[in-house]
Amino acid sequence: MQARTSGTDLVDALIDGVHIGDNLVLQGDDAAPLDLLVERFVAATRGRVPLVLVNVSRPWQGPVPPDTRVLDWSAVGSDSPPTLDDALPPGADFGAAMAMLEAADDRVGEGAAFVIDDLDGVQRTWGPGAALELFLSTCPRLYRRRSLAVWPLHTGAHRPAFLRRLTEITQVVVDFTTDAESSLVTVRKADGRGEQVVGRRVRAVVVDGDLAAVDSPRNTGELLGTVIRDQRLARGLSQAEVARRVGITPSALSQVERGVRGPGGDTLVRLWEVLGVPFGPGERPEAGYRIARRSGRDRTRLQDGLTGECLLDDPVAGEVWALDLAGGASGSHGPFAVKRPESVLVLRGVVDLQLDGRTETLHEGDALVAETASVRGWSNPGAETARLLWSIHRP
Template sequence: MERSETVVTINGEEQRPAGRKAPRVVAREGSAQDLWLGQQIRALRRAQKLSLAQLAERSDLSIGNLSQIERGVRSPSVRSLQRLSECLKVPIADLFQTRALPPAAELGTILRRKARPTLNLSKHGCHKELLTPMMPGTLQLLLVTLDPGGTSGAEHYVHKGEEAGVVIAGAMKLWIEDQAYILKEGDSFRFKSTRRHRFESASKQTTRVIWAITPPIY
């Protein structure tokens, strides 16, 4: 377990003089930066179906430390971010997807376009932008962008809840169980997420889908 490390905040990284241990500096409790980062780490953990204890064990952090990071009351160190990014299988840069931080008063209610968290599944040509704030709620709205040939993966998957959406550009092939549907611009869908499903691009152009999920999984 880590004891004393140079602490990084979203606004920058502490510099440690050679041969000297820097004092630990923690961002003020509940800062918008720490809340935002903690929400992204929590969302990535839940999307990969990891419990708090499992991620803490894999990242060699204490459960209390990880819980404080996710709740935005503790600023993670560079080392902690490296461990978390490795365990969550995302580059550290993916934990800082926002280009503009929301005012504290807007957290959980408003999400500005420039502040959208983005999950890039580059290997599969699939990109998901969260359109709803990453705070506790019962509904999640995403903008799913598929490159030509992009896909959610070769295998069907299931989870609890229900989802619906509308294709706003391009075309998508959607499998629900063993039935495949071609959805073009303006076509919409809804199905129980407990039914096996997957999707892929069906266009030579970029495909975009507004996708709603309840309860949230990201």
């Protein structure tokens, strides 16, 4: 069963739940409770799905838990002899690390859980280019595999451009800013959720090995400050640079972002201009495109041996489904009871379709458009699962 939790109820609630395929970037300052968050994720996941731990910063201590695969890369940076079987030797290059991770992903298969601990260590060992390449390669791969991954990192160890690129690619970013007494937890990105999720924030403390909310700061000044900070970070701009363009001091901008004081009207207008945020009356212009995010989608059992995932349900384009036909399976009617034109593209395998008294055999790469004919049945003559892209067009 897919583990759909970060291991921390407070985080789950802030992001409106964990979705299949999520890559969760948990970023914070040096005092942020990132180790605690990783421990809770591992405890909640272990035994439910295959678990892969990429160990980077410190030599692995103790036995490997059951149902867990540890990839130990720590010897590369420390020059200490590795103690685990799945370990890189001192001096190993980054290509060897990537090959080990990809092989582990192939072994555990779809729907696993990963902890990449951590990008800070990867950067110290192989450089910032390697840390970015690891994320650019692995995040989309695990997303396609419907696996769940947690990526802890310390924001102070990375350049703003690096953090911006991670935010662009991943599905979820949760930020932890700590002081002497508590952490301010803020959602920076949450694909597949409602617009109201981004910008949510709550102050939390560690109680009995878990995060507990101590308040819910939602006043206007704090919410506005969060929006301004998020827009600045999304563009890779420093506080000093934005303050210079707006005509205020960096200290004043810091107070605005923290909700300590609100900006004056002229300052707010200048902020929106510098950050490129539309401001003023009237409706926001249409972007000219729409995105259907994969986050939150589930596979649906349509018939025996036939499962599907709705990729798109759009008033203009219609419905687009990814269908999996089990080897040797067949059905006595079409996947969908509709009276609209349908088109089929075979992505993998072979499929037989019955259309009004005729059987058409489609191979990988073949496509069919049924404008007036109806699909009366289907079968997969092969032993392996066939995959189709099935579109139901609007009239």
